[in-house]
Amino acid sequence: MLPIYDQKSRIKLVIVVLALVIGAVTVIYTNLLVRRLSEREQQQINLYARTLRFLISTEVEDANMAFLNTEIIEANTTIPVILTDGEENIIQYKNLTVPEALSEAQKDALLRREIAEMKELHPPVVVNLGMGLRNYIYYKDSQILTQLKTYPLVQLGVIASLGVIAYMVFSTSRRAEQNRVWVGLAKETAHQLGTPLSSLMAWQNYMQESERFQGEPVVEELAKDVKRLQIITERFSNIGSVPVLKDENIRDVAERAIDYLKVRVSRKVVFKVESLLDPATTASVNVPLLEWVIENICKNAVDAMEGRGSITLILRHGGRNNKQIALDITDTGKGIPKSKFDTVFQPGYTTKKRGWGLGLALAKRIIENYHKGRLYVRWSEVGKGTTFRILLNG
Ligand SMILES: Nc1ncnc2c1ncn2[C@@H]1O[C@H](COP(=O)(O)OP(=O)(O)O)[C@@H](O)[C@H]1O
Ligand SMILES: [Mg+2]
Structure with a gap:
C-alpha cells in the first residue's frame, strides 16, 4: 500500500518541476x-538624433531630402520622446498623452515630470549642432516594451491561479x-447484514424457548x-x-x-480511564460511532505495543476556547514519526x-464529518508512545 504515497508525491514533484x-x-x-x-528602440532614437542634426544644421534645399527626414x-509612433534645447526648453514632443484641456503651464509641468522620469531610465541623446549648440532627446520605453516587461509576471500569475483552481476543483470532486464510496459501501453492508441477522435472532429466540437447549x-x-x-x-x-x-x-x-476491548486483548495491556471533567459533563455524540472510533484507536495502540504496555484515556476540556471536550488516548507503543502525523489518516496507509x-x-x-469535531495526533515519539486527541462539542 505504501508505494501509492511515494508515487503520488513523485507525480506532484514532477508537475512542480515542469511548472x-x-x-x-x-x-x-x-x-x-x-x-x-530595447536595442531597436535605442537605434530608432539614434536615427532620430542624426536626422535632427542633419535637418537643423543643413541648409535643406532639396525638398525631397527634407521630406525623407x-x-x-x-x-x-511608439517611443515617447521629448526634444529640448541646451537650456532644457521643450521644443517638441511625440507619443506622449498631453490633454488639450490643460493650460500651457500645466502642460509644461507635466512634460517636466516626464523628463525627470526619462532621465532615470536612459541618459538623454545629445545632438551636437555645432558652435557649442546642443539639443537633447529624452525618451523612455515604448508602451509595448513596458507591457512586454511585465508580461511574464502576468503570465506566471495566470498559470499559478489556474493551478490553484484546478487543484481545488479536482480535490473537491475527488472528496x-x-x-x-464510503456512504454507499456502509449502506450496502448494513443492508446485507440485516437479513441473516434477523434470521439469527429468530433462531436465538427459538433456542431460548426450546426445552432442548x-x-x-x-x-x-x-x-x-x-x-x-x-x-456492527x-x-x-x-x-x-x-x-x-x-x-x-x-x-x-x-x-x-x-470494557469490551479489555477482555479481548492480552492481559499485559493495562487500560485506564481518567476524567478531569465534572462527572455530569456530556457531549453531543452518536454512541455506536464514537465507540467504533475509540475501538479503532485502541486496537492500533495494542498493535503498536506488541502485547505489553498501557493505554490511558483522559477526558478534559480543550480545543476552541477550551470549550470542547478532549479525549486523549495515550499508548506506550512504538510511536509515529512526525512526518507521518497526517499520513496515518489517509485511507490505504x-x-x-x-x-x-x-x-x-x-x-x-x-469525528470530523459526523461530529464536527477534530481527530489528530497530539503527541508521538518513536519508541516512546503516541497520543491521539479526539475533540468533541459539548
Ligand atoms: N498508536 C499508534 N502507534 C503507532 N503507529 C500507529 C498508531 N496508530 C496508527 N498507527 C499507524 O497508522 C497506520 C494506519 O492505521 P489504521 O488506519 O488503523 O490502519 P491499519 O490499522 O489497518 O494499519 C498503522 O498501520 C500504523 O502504522
Ligand atoms: Mg487500525
Whole structure:
C-alpha cells in the first residue's frame, strides 16, 4: 500500500518541476524579446538624433531630402520622446498623452515630470549642432516594451491561479466521490447484514424457548454474538446515513468501549480511564460511532505495543476556547514519526502486513464529518508512545 504515497508525491514533484521549467523558459524568452526590442528602440532614437542634426544644421534645399527626414521622425509612433534645447526648453514632443484641456503651464509641468522620469531610465541623446549648440532627446520605453516587461509576471500569475483552481476543483470532486464510496459501501453492508441477522435472532429466540437447549451455555454465547452483530450493523447503518447526535456522558461511553476491548486483548495491556471533567459533563455524540472510533484507536495502540504496555484515556476540556471536550488516548507503543502525523489518516496507509489502513481514515471521518469535531495526533515519539486527541462539542 505504501508505494501509492511515494508515487503520488513523485507525480506532484514532477508537475512542480515542469511548472518551474515552463516559468523559467517564459521569463528567459521574454527577456530576450525585451532586450531585442530595447536595442531597436535605442537605434530608432539614434536615427532620430542624426536626422535632427542633419535637418537643423543643413541648409535643406532639396525638398525631397527634407521630406525623407520628416518621414523618419514621423515613423516613430511608439517611443515617447521629448526634444529640448541646451537650456532644457521643450521644443517638441511625440507619443506622449498631453490633454488639450490643460493650460500651457500645466502642460509644461507635466512634460517636466516626464523628463525627470526619462532621465532615470536612459541618459538623454545629445545632438551636437555645432558652435557649442546642443539639443537633447529624452525618451523612455515604448508602451509595448513596458507591457512586454511585465508580461511574464502576468503570465506566471495566470498559470499559478489556474493551478490553484484546478487543484481545488479536482480535490473537491475527488472528496465528493470518496464520500459516495464510503456512504454507499456502509449502506450496502448494513443492508446485507440485516437479513441473516434477523434470521439469527429468530433462531436465538427459538433456542431460548426450546426445552432442548435449556441450561446450555451455547444459548448465552449465541446471544452475545448476535448482540455484537447488531452493534456492527448499527454502526454501518449510522455511517451510511446522517447520524443522530445526542448528549451523552462521555466517560460512560469511553468506559463501555474499554470494557469490551479489555477482555479481548492480552492481559499485559493495562487500560485506564481518567476524567478531569465534572462527572455530569456530556457531549453531543452518536454512541455506536464514537465507540467504533475509540475501538479503532485502541486496537492500533495494542498493535503498536506488541502485547505489553498501557493505554490511558483522559477526558478534559480543550480545543476552541477550551470549550470542547478532549479525549486523549495515550499508548506506550512504538510511536509515529512526525512526518507521518497526517499520513496515518489517509485511507490505504498501513505499516501492517495484515492491515487495510482504513481504521484511522474512518475514525477521522466519523469525528470530523459526523461530529464536527477534530481527530489528530497530539503527541508521538518513536519508541516512546503516541497520543491521539479526539475533540468533541459539548
Ligand atoms: N498508536 C499508534 N502507534 C503507532 N503507529 C500507529 C498508531 N496508530 C496508527 N498507527 C499507524 O497508522 C497506520 C494506519 O492505521 P489504521 O488506519 O488503523 O490502519 P491499519 O490499522 O489497518 O494499519 C498503522 O498501520 C500504523 O502504522
Ligand atoms: Mg487500525
